Amino acid sequence: MPHEGNSDLKLQQQLLKWFKACLPPGAPATIIADCEFYSIHLAAWIAARLGLVFCLADQGWHLGRVRGGVVSRGRLGVQGQNALLGVGQGDARPVGRGASTWSPSGTDDEEELWLLITNHTDPKQVREIYAARFWIEEMFSDHKSRGLNLESTRLTDPDRLECLLVAVTLAYLWIMEVGALVVRRHQWRRVYNRGAQPRVSLCQIGLRWLTEGLTQGFLPPLFTGCFRPLVET
Structure with a gap:
């Protein structure tokens, strides 16, 4: 697909429709994407039009931290059954459904979070699924x-x-x-x-x-x- 620079919603949908068409009928697949692909509209479209599981990094947050299960900062409106997950190195926990606001707090020794929006129902599996993204990025870097x-x-x-x-x-x-x-x-x-x-x-x-x-x-x-x-x- 000839394109340079960041992609918009229309181009992302075009790419994902092509990806869906390449899948064997009924094959399970999870769409993993970084902040460029983060969009409430894209998430809803993936679920409604493609019928696939998605796990998208949140663009609207500054990376938060977790202490005692509390997310330190950020804001996100989440629609429908999509959940916002704060995914640390050792676990994954839901941190919001619907519109959520979190107050700033935290210190440098707290654990960094991945902040993800997903329609997956198992937070622990979300951590394992999204971790694969970093192997994929390393492969691109190696190439x-x-x-x-x-x-x-x-x-x-x-x-x-x-x-x-x-x-x-x-x-x-x-x-x-x-x-x-x-x-x-x-x-x-x-x-x-x-x-x-x-x-x-x-x-x-x-x-x-x-x-x-x-x-x-x-x-x-x-x-x-x-x-x-x-x-x-």
């Missing part, structure tokens, strides 16, 4: 300036871009597998030594490890596609 620099190709032809994406996706999966292997073997400090835990993506770890290894002349591991969890359970 762009922090990794594979896909945008530097400046390709706009859909067919050529599609072919490139196939190759880039295979490379990305291989690099991620290498990064996971480095972390499991506790070798990530060879490429990142700024703290007790790595603060860069698996793609970055894999890229740095491969770059260092290739300069030393050893052969990189083969791509297997058999991903294992970083932490055994």
Whole structure:
């Protein structure tokens, strides 16, 4: 879809109608979106026209904080059965239905909230669903300036871009597998030594490890596609 800059409601609806048409009949799907897609009108439209579950970050709030289950600040009018959820790192709790106003309070050591509007009925599942957004954003970042620099190709032809994406996706999966292997073997400090835990993506770890290894002349591991969890359970 040729477009630059922020999107408006009409363009978002066009994109989501295309997404809905691509889904197999009856397939479950949840629309996860950041503040650009936040809109009471969009939320109502998704529920009424697409019949899908949505989880949208709130644009109207300054990021609040939670202390003893109380949201510190912000204001939002929520229509119908849509709920505003304050979603912390360890839990998720409803913080408003209908029009709600919260008074400023809080300190720097309080937990940051994600403030979401959703038609999902289970707050705990909302936390798990929305957390996937950050993996998705990390993937985009890895494909762009922090990794594979896909945008530097400046390709706009859909067919050529599609072919490139196939190759880039295979490379990305291989690099991620290498990064996971480095972390499991506790070798990530060879490429990142700024703290007790790595603060860069698996793609970055894999890229740095491969770059260092290739300069030393050893052969990189083969791509297997058999991903294992970083932490055994």
